[in-house]
Amino acid sequence: MTRQEQGRPLVGRSVPRREDRRLVSGRGRFVDDIALPGMLHAQFVRSTVAHGEIVSVDLSAVRRVPGVVAAFTADDLAIADITAQLGRPRSQFVPTAMPVLARDKVRYVGEPLAIVVGLDAYAAEDGLEAAHVEYAPLPPVLGEETALAEDAVLVHAEAARNTLVDVSLFATEGIDDIFDAAHRVVEVDVTTGRQNALPLETRGAVAHWDDREEQLLLQTCTQVPHQVRTVASRCLRLDERAVRVVVPDMGGGFGQKCVVGREEIAAAAAALRIGRPVKWIEDRKDALSASFLAREQHYRARAAFDADGRILALDADVVCDMGAYSCYPFTAGIEPLMASAEMPGVYKVPAYRVRGRAITTNKAPTAPYRGVSRPQYVMVVERLFERAARELGLDPVEIRRRNVITDFPYTGVNNITYDPGSYLESLNLCERAVRDEGWYDTRTAAAAEGRHIGIGYACFSERTGYGSSAFAQRKMQVVPGFDISEVRMDTSGAVTVTTGTMSHGQSHETTMAQIVADTLGLDIARVRLHQGDTDRVTYGWGTFASRSITVGGSAVRLAAERLGDKLRAIAAALWDTEPEQVELADGHVRRRGGDGARDVLTHQEIADVAYLRADLLPKDIEPGLTATATFDVFNDGTFSNATHGVVVELHQDTGQVEILRYVCVEDCGVAIHPQVVEGQCRGGIAQGIAGALYEEVTYDAVGEPSATSFMDYKVPTAHEIPDVSIHHLETPCAFTATGAKGAGEGGTIGAPAAVLNAVNDALRPTGTELDHTPITPQTVHRALNPEPVP
Amino acid sequence: MTDDTFTTPREPQLIALNVNGEQHEVITEARRTLVDVLRHELRLTGTHVGCEHGICGACTVLVDDRPVRACLMFAAQAEGARIRTVESLADGSRLSDLQRAFSEHHALQCGFCTPGFLMLAEGFLAERPEATKEEIREVVAANMCRCTGYQTIVEAIDACATARRRACAQACHSKEN
Numbered sequence: 001m002t003r004q005e006q007g008r009p010l011v012g013r014s015v016p017r018r019e020d021r022r023l024v025s026g027r028g029r030f031v032d033d034i035a036l037p038g039m040l041h042a043q044f045v046r047s048t049v050a051h052g053e054i055v056s057v058d059l060s061a062v063r064r065v066p067g068v069v070a071a072f073t074a075d076d077l078a079i080a081d082i083t084a085q086l087g088r089p090r091s092q093f094v095p096t097a098m099p100v101l102a103r104d105k106v107r108y109v110g111e112p113l114a115i116v117v118g119l120d121a122y123a124a125e126d127g128l129e130a131a132h133v134e135y136a137p138l139p140p141v142l143g144e145e146t147a148l149a150e151d152a153v154l155v156h157a158e159a160a161r162n163t164l165v166d167v168s169l170f171a172t173e174g175i176d177d178i179f180d181a182a183h184r185v186v187e188v189d190v191t192t193g194r195q196n197a198l199p200l201e202t203r204g205a206v207a208h209w210d211d212r213e214e215q216l217l218l219q220t221c222t223q224v225p226h227q228v229r230t231v232a233s234r235c236l237r238l239d240e241r242a243v244r245v246v247v248p249d250m251g252g253g254f255g256q257k258c259v260v261g262r263e264e265i266a267a268a269a270a271a272l273r274i275g276r277p278v279k280w281i282e283d284r285k286d287a288l289s290a291s292f293l294a295r296e297q298h299y300r301a302r303a304a305f306d307a308d309g310r311i312l313a314l315d316a317d318v319v320c321d322m323g324a325y326s327c328y329p330f331t332a333g334i335e336p337l338m339a340s341a342e343m344p345g346v347y348k349v350p351a352y353r354v355r356g357r358a359i360t361t362n363k364a365p366t367a368p369y370r371g372v373s374r375p376q377y378v379m380v381v382e383r384l385f386e387r388a389a390r391e392l393g394l395d396p397v398e399i400r401r402r403n404v405i406t407d408f409p410y411t412g413v414n415n416i417t418y419d420p421g422s423y424l425e426s427l428n429l430c431e432r433a434v435r436d437e438g439w440y441d442t443r444t445a446a447a448a449e450g451r452h453i454g455i456g457y458a459c460f461s462e463r464t465g466y467g468s469s470a471f472a473q474r475k476m477q478v479v480p481g482f483d484i485s486e487v488r489m490d491t492s493g494a495v496t497v498t499t500g501t502m503s504h505g506q507s508h509e510t511t512m513a514q515i516v517a518d519t520l521g522l523d524i525a526r527v528r529l530h531q532g533d534t535d536r537v538t539y540g541w542g543t544f545a546s547r548s549i550t551v552g553g554s555a556v557r558l559a560a561e562r563l564g565d566k567l568r569a570i571a572a573a574l575w576d577t578e579p580e581q582v583e584l585a586d587g588h589v590r591r592r593g594g595d596g597a598r599d600v601l602t603h604q605e606i607a608d609v610a611y612l613r614a615d616l617l618p619k620d621i622e623p624g625l626t627a628t629a630t631f632d633v634f635n636d637g638t639f640s641n642a643t644h645g646v647v648v649e650l651h652q653d654t655g656q657v658e659i660l661r662y663v664c665v666e667d668c669g670v671a672i673h674p675q676v677v678e679g680q681c682r683g684g685i686a687q688g689i690a691g692a693l694y695e696e697v698t699y700d701a702v703g704e705p706s707a708t709s710f711m712d713y714k715v716p717t718a719h720e721i722p723d724v725s726i727h728h729l730e731t732p733c734a735f736t737a738t739g740a741k742g743a744g745e746g747g748t749i750g751a752p753a754a755v756l757n758a759v760n761d762a763l764r765p766t767g768t769e770l771d772h773t774p775i776t777p778q779t780v781h782r783a784l785n786p787e788p789v790p
Numbered sequence: 791m792t793d794d795t796f797t798t799p800r801e802p803q804l805i806a807l808n809v810n811g812e813q814h815e816v817i818t819e820a821r822r823t824l825v826d827v828l829r830h831e832l833r834l835t836g837t838h839v840g841c842e843h844g845i846c847g848a849c850t851v852l853v854d855d856r857p858v859r860a861c862l863m864f865a866a867q868a869e870g871a872r873i874r875t876v877e878s879l880a881d882g883s884r885l886s887d888l889q890r891a892f893s894e895h896h897a898l899q900c901g902f903c904t905p906g907f908l909m910l911a912e913g914f915l916a917e918r919p920e921a922t923k924e925e926i927r928e929v930v931a932a933n934m935c936r937c938t939g940y941q942t943i944v945e946a947i948d949a950c951a952t953a954r955r956r957a958c959a960q961a962c963h964s965k966e967n
């Protein structure tokens with residue numbers, strides 16, 4: 001179905017994905033598929049200790065290994081450091097530099113110390129073994145307690161008590177009195193494990209200097225090509241023009257690739273030094289232990305309720321273990337600031353106090369990971385409601401019903417204005433779906449047989465479409481937000497559209513083309529998207545925070561509308577009529593009301609005039625057919641929302657948590673491509689379940705990470721991930737150009753809370769409540785089989 | 791490495807590989823894996839690498855019709871066998887029914903795992919055309935996908951198997967008549 005059925009818009013339909021043909025044929029071009037003449041291969045000498053002064057790095061033996069071409073330390077390459085900044089006072093934020101190769105100190109096992117370049121990857125790896133690094137070890141800082149101790153060893157000398165961020169964004173006056181007077185106060189102490197976003201394709205880059213263009217060409221799998229360009233140009237002291245970042249097909253990212261990696265910069269530096277192309281492909285061990293991780297957080301939270309179960313106040317202290325460095329451009333503030341700003345979520349919380357901290361430890365650094373803090377704070381808030389329901393003898397869905405925001409726009413205690421959503425509707429629909437399928441009866445029947453079945457929900461919203469103002473509020477000094485799109489029609493009437501976003505599985509080649517094809521009345525096959533090339537795309541902030549369709553898609557729509565205006569103006573001039581009398585539809589340009597052959601032109605005929613017969617254009621119309629538009633969001637963004645309902649069974653003998661049913665009711669406004677939205681939901685839920693039940697990177701007493709292969713980092717497969725039944729609601733966004741809200745992260749956000757609530761529901765007879773994810777079989781087994789009291 | 795022919799892993803050797811019906815001769819170090827030789831010597835880059843330790847299945851190819859992890863096998867061990875990669879599935883520009891089913895069911899997002907799942911399914915369905923959806927799910931559990939949540943992969947393979955059975959039944963039926 002490439003040609004639109006007459007008159008039916010493409011937006012809202014699951015048209016075939018433009019990406020698929022090459023990807024199912026093995027003809028995608030991923031970074032490791034690139035081969036350049038004379039290309040060399042790099043690997044990194046990495047720290048084997050978690051914390052220590054570097055006494056010496058001796059690469060002389062490395063350079064003698066057969067097949068090794070060169071090896072460089074930080075001193076050899078003299079690359080400038082990467083420093084992410086927040087515009088906050090020192091009491092709230094301590095900037096720390098991340099050297100591209102460790103210089104004086106190492107701060108985690110796996111930190112890159114030197115780059116080894118060989119004729120092939122095997123030779124480079126041989127070289128690593130010959131490296132000799134001497135350390136003066138320091139005691140590792142491996143957790144909140146050690147990090148925050150009065151006399152703590154410091155990971156960064158400038159960060160006292162290992163605190164990089166300490167902000168108290170909200171503190172409603174009189175909140176303590178509210179807690180004192182409340183009918184009921186409930187508390188939770190929730191911790192979440194350190195997780196890896198784990199794109200199946202590890203990170204990687206190919207860099208070389210192009211003499212003809214006088215440019216460094218850095219082909220790298222990144223979600224943020226322009227930000228990589230900026231950092232590369234600064235670290236390597238080149239004009240930004242002299243760096244071109246091109247992104248090949250990407251095998252996922254989920255946030256791990258939305259920060260600038262040290263290795264991609266080091267590979268570029270080595271390529272410049274050697275004068276030959278250098279490829280770096282991260283191996284899985286490094287990807288698991290030494291790339292960017294996420295999600296290790298601790299919440300001490302309490303909530304006050306009245307006797308009817310209405311929430312009166314929320315008070316939380318959040319500590320995020322951000323590991324060894326602040327990531328660029330987001331900084332270590334990414335997790336605590338997100339949690340602090342948005343925790344009240346879908347509920348009418350009248351009073352709110354929060355303190356958010358980022359601590360630095362001797363663990364691999366962190367990057368935003370799909371959902372960023374929202375999986376955790378949603379879990380915390382949902383736990384508070386579940387606990388309150390129990391203590392007040394209310395139904396857990398009913399207590400939520402009494403508290404969700406129903407009148408929009410709603411300005412919360414966190415100073416955020418929520419645009420219309422379907423919070424209550426999604427909650428009701430989800431519960432009804434679970435009830436209608438008989439799961440409540442099943443639970444009762446199972447309990448009678450001594451089986452442990454539980455039902456859990458998570459009701460939440462997700463801010464998407466963050467504009468410049470929202471990021472500026474976080475006090476980022478590099479402020480993402482807007483997006484620019486250019487739409488260009490050639491003389492054949494075919495269209496090229498650019499976006500500053502960067503698809504890595506989200507199907508932008510399809511969805512952006514749907515938007516353009518509809519706007520210009522063009523066959524979708526004639527629209528081609530360009531993304532991920534800093535020379536082709538004017539500027540962009542890449543893909544993260546569910547911004548692509550909301551912000552990028554809006555820019556695309558606006559640019560296409562402008563081009564449409566020009567097409568109409570030219571046609572109107574040719575017909576000697578008004579532009580309003582011209583319509584673009586079904587692959588044609590038509591004069592309204594006319595039905596003769598002379599009332600219809602093709603796009604190509606207009607394009608011909610615009611380029612090849614400029615003499616026919618009226619004086620006020622410039623030749624050529626290009627249009628550019630910028631889109632930014634000046635309010636608080638748009639909120640997608642969802643309710644997830646989960647039914648689990650706990651197995652007495654093994655402690656296994658089996659998911660029997662998963663229902664998701666989601667609302668992301670206008671779905672450009674429903675199948676893609678469902679794909680995002682299911683994939684997100686799978687990652688949320690992974691965090692809830694399976695995945696965690698732990699560290700031993702000396703800071704050695706547990707996860708070095710897929711044997712010790714349990715990624716769920718089709719065995720563990722259930723089918724998900726999805727229901728759609730549609731509350732269109734009023735200010736994005738398509739009515740769409742973001743859909744990329746919701747699945748991941750809801751799943752941990754819903755699963756944890758379901759597990760706790762199943763554990764109800766035991767009196768145990770769990771507050772840590774991942775929920776391991778051991779914990780469940782212990783809860784179900786308590787030691788007999790002697 | 792248990793095979794004692796690999797005592798000098800860096801020694802280049804000449805090996806002959808039959809890939810997608812074509813015969814290739816490659817000079818390569820004995821220690822090079824099949825997936826590396828396919829990708830980097832023969833430039834058949836459709837087969838991907840997600841772990842190099844036999845768990846993720848991104849490198850799955852068919853060796854004598856059986857799905858095999860090409861990262862766990864040395865290229866030299868595949869001499870004399872028939873190797874099939876994802877590049878062999880389409881007939882020119884015509885995608886196979888299995889490839890089309892993956893696209894129709896949105897069984898791929900980033901597409902990095904896809905060649906592995908396609909070859910896994912290609913091998914499995916050839917051996918068990920009557921596979922039930924549950925059996926398909928079992929097999930799909932052999933590989934990892936980080937994007938889709940697996941449901942649509944199972945559905946795509948199941949739909950392809952069902953359609954093949956239907957076509958086969960029709961063919962048999964019309965033969966009988």
Ligand code: FES
Binds near residue numbers: 841843844847859861
């Ligand atoms: S690359 Fe072979 S199984 Fe992962």
Ligand code: FES
Binds near residue numbers: 505899901
């Ligand atoms: S589609 Fe991305 S890993 Fe499967």
